[in-house]
Amino acid sequence: MVKAIRIYETGGPQVLRYEDVELPPPGPGEAQIVQKAIGVNYIDVYLRSGSYPSTLPFVPGFEGAGEVVALGEGVDEFEIGDRVAYVGPLGGYAEARNLPAAALVKLRKSFSFETGASMMLKGLTAQYLLRRTYKVKEGDRILVHAGAGGVGQLLCQWASALGAHVIATVGDAEKAKIAKEAGAEHTILYRSEDFAAAVRDITGGKLCDVVYDGVGQATFPASLDCLKPFGLFVSYGSASGKIEAFDINLLSQKGSLFVTRPSLFAHIARRKDYEKMTNDVVRAIKKGLLRLERPALYRLEDAALVHADLEARRTTGALVLVP
Template sequence: MTRVVELSATGSVQNLSFVSRDPGRPGPGEIRLRQFGAGVNFIDIYQRKGIYPLPMPAVLGVEGAGVVEAVGEGVIHLSVGDRVGYAGIVGGYAETRLLPAWRATKLPDDFSDALAASGLLRACTAHMLLHKVHEVTPGTTVLIHAGAGGLASIVIPWAKRLGAHIIATASTEAKAERALAHGAEKVIIGRDAAIATEVREWTDGRGVDFTIDGIGEPTFRASLEATAKFGTFASVGQAGGELTSLSAKDFGPRTSLAFYTPSVMAYLADAARYEAVVKEAIQALRAGPQTPQGPHFPLSDASAAQSSLENGTTTGTPLLVI
C-alpha cells in the first residue's frame, strides 16, 4: 500500500484526503516510481475546482521525481534504482505511483531532487512559450506578470539568454527585487500600477512583442494595451480571476494580436516532442540562476500547499516532500 492525496469531488481543499491505496504493479511500458517529491502548480488548483475536469476520485499533481522501484515488460531504457523526473501527467500527490516509462527522464547527478520535482513543468512551459508560442530572438521585448513567481523565475533568465529584453510586474517591493534578480530589466510594482502606460514608455510607445499573463481578468486589459500590433499575447493562467470580458473584438484590426491559451499538458502529450523538451528544460534549469525554491510541505499537507499558492502567500513552486 502507498499513501496518496485523493480528491473526492471538485471544490475546495477540504475535498482532499490523505488515504492508502494499492499502487499496483507496472504493466507493459510502465514503471513504478517511489517519489522524493511532487510539485504543486496552478493546474492542480484548476483541476481541483473542475475548471480542467478529471474523473473522480482523482490524484492530482502533474510533476515529480523519484527512484524507479519496478519496471514493466518492454521497458529497456530504465532500470530499478534510476533517479528520474517527469512532467505533464496527473497522479503526482503520492508516495509511489505508476508512470508510463516514456514520461520518465533520467536526472543528471548534479541535479537536485527538489528542483526536478518542482521545476520541470514550469521549465517545459517556458520552452513552449519561448520556442513554440512566440519564437524569442535577440531584441524581442517581453512583458511577464508575477515576476517573482515560479514560472517567471525560469522564463526570465531563459528569455534573457535568448537575447530578449524583459519587463515584469510584481505586487510588492520585495517581489520586485526577486524579479530583478531573475534578470528583468524593469519591474512595475503594485496591483494598481499603470501597467500599459509604463510598458509603452519603456518601449518608446510601441508596446512589447510578447506578453505572458498568468493573472487573468485583473491584468487582461492592461496586457492588451501593453502589447504591440502584430505582437503575441499568451494567457497561461487565471490566478487572479477568470477572463470574463474577453471578446473577439479585442483582437481585431485595432490590436492585430495573436492570442494564445496554450496548454503545456497538450504540448507534452506527444512522446517524441516530450523527450526533446524535457531534456532542454533540464538544461535550462541547470543554467539558472539557481534562485531559492518555494516552500516545502509534507505530502499530508497538500491542502495547505495549494492554499498558499492560490492565495498568493508564497513565491516559487511549493513542493510536497515525500
C-alpha cells in the same frame, strides 16, 4: 498501500484528504516509482476547485521525481534504481505511483530530486513559451505577468539571457525584488499601478512584442494595450480566473494582434518533442541561463496548507511536497 492525497469533491483546500490508497503492480509499459519529491503547480488548484473538470475521485499532481522500483512488461529503457523525473498523468500527490515509462526522463545525479520535481512542468512551460510559442530573440520587448512566480522567474531569467528586455508585473515590493534578481529590467506593481500605462512609459510608446500571462481574468484585456501592432498575447494560466469570451474585433482595433492559449501537454505529446524540450531545459540549467532556487518544501500531508498559501499569493518560486 501508500499514502496519498485524494479528492472526492471539488472545493477549497479542505477537500484534499490524506489517506491510504492501493497501488497495484505496474502494468505493461509502466514503471513504478517511489517518489522523493512532488511538484505543486497552479493547475492542481484549477482541478481541485473544479475550474478544470476531472473524474472524481482522483489524486492530483502532474510532476515529480524519484526512483524506479518496479517495471511492467515491455519496459526496457529503464532499470530498477534509476533516478527519474516526469510530467505525466494525474496521480502525483502520493508516496509511490505507476506511470507510463514514456512519461519518465532520467534525472542526472548532479540534480537533486527537489530540482527534478520543480524543473519539469515549470521548466518545460518556460521552454515552450519562449522557444516554441514565440521564439524570443535579442532586442525583443516582453511583458511577464506574475514575474516572481515559479514560471514567471524562469521566463525572466531565460528571456533576459536571450537578450530580451523584460518587464514584469508583481504584487508587492518584495516580489519586485525577486523578479529583478531573476532578470527583469523593470517591474510594475500591478495592484497599485496601471500596468498598461506603465508599459507604455517604460517602452517610450513602442510597447511589447509578446505578453506572457498566467494570471488571466485580472490582467485581461488590459494586456492587449501592452502590445505593439502584430504583437502576440500568450495566455498560459488563469490564476485569477479564466478569461471569458471577448469581442474578437478588439484584436484588429488594437493593431492586428495575435492571441493564443497553448498547452504544455500538447507540446510534449510526442516523445521526441518531450525529450528535446527537456534536454533544452537541462542545457539552460547547466549553462546558468536558468537558476533553480531551492524550492519551498512541505510535507505531503500538508498539501492543503500549500494550496492555501499558493492561492493567497503567499508563495514565490517552486513548491514541492515531500512524502
